[in-house]
Amino acid sequence: MQIDYKMTSKRRFLSGILGGRVDRPPVASVTSVANIEQMEMTGAFFPDAHLDGEKMARLAAGAHEYLGYDAIMPYFSVQAEAAALGCEMDWGDMENMPVERSHPWSEPEDVRIPNDFLKAPSIKAVLDALRILRSGYGDQVAIVGKVMGPWTLAYHMHGINDFLLETLTEPDKIRHFLDRLKEIPVLFGRAQMEAGADVLCLADHATGDLVSPTMYHDFLLPYHQELTQRLGCPMVLHICGNTLDRMHSICESGFDCFHFDSKVDAQDAMEVIAGRISLMGNVNNPEILLSGTPEQVAEQTRYAMESGVQVIGPECAIPLQTPLENLRMIAHMVQTARVIHE
Secondary structure, X not given: OEOOOOOOHHHHHHHHHOOOOEOOOOEOOOOOOOOHHHHHHHOOOOOHHHOOHHHHHHHHOHHHHOOOOOEEOOOOXXXXXXHHOOOOEEOOEOOEXXXXXXXXXXXXXXXXXXXXXXXXXXXXXXXXXXXXXXXXXXXXXXXXXXXXXXXXXXXXXXXXXXXXXXXXXXXHHHHHHHHHHOHHHHHHHHHHHHHOOOEEEEEOOOOOXXXXXXXXXXXXXXXXXXXXXXXXXXXXXXXXXXXXXHHHHHOOOOOOEEEOOOOXXXXXXXXXXXXXXXXXXXXXXXXXXXXXXXXXXXXXXXXXXXXXXXXXXXXXXXXXXXXXXXXXXXXXXXXXXXXXXX
């Protein structure tokens, strides 16, 4: 339902993810929308912006300042926790995101959260950035934090191939891993809320390309339900890939909103969720935002809006080479639709 007065970006975003009334659909992403052009405009470049809170905040603010989006999310990579927990890291460069180069935990008993975890450079940078953004934008723009879920942490710390194989050969071992790993998003998530986040994204890559819907339901759903209860704040779940076959389970997870991929048709997703959870997304990254034209972006944006997606934005973290004009087109389309509607 649309309303007749203009909302702040913060109120619009929060209302959108919680399924409330808005003056127009919010435009946002809970994954990275930083690109090379914004680095040049802000003077904050990768890899420094992964480890320096001030640079991280400056670059993240480009989502609102240069793209016109309704939320700011400063945690660009998916590696902050992995680095703090002992993975060897390649922090990348202007054109490449960080990747872990080791998987130090072989057994669930290896899982240890260092006493100084929140002071590790990659973690401290996120918390510092959130404080800066809260001070500068918190009254008007939604500030979003992000944590990796236990499934993604297992990929990083144990290795994706071993982990997925052991879901079949040693399921009890996997449950012990998840039971220990769940404490990391609780610790980091609470710290981000204290630092100034309005909302938390939990990224847990149980994609349909790698994980069956039964595996999601049996292994991961109980942990997602526990995490949403324990964190107790507005929360968005992000999973890449085709997730239509597990959306019924996702609707039972306790998350307020699901950030979904363009591999899922927006109308199909809206039919399955049937009002039980809000949706965010799902403008395609590789073919449309990175390689397409503004007109193609406008077409996908319009389709998502007409399908009823509550928060419009890219499907996932954008490629760093994505043109600024394509990212801007999403907000332009939504704002233009608002004018036409009036």
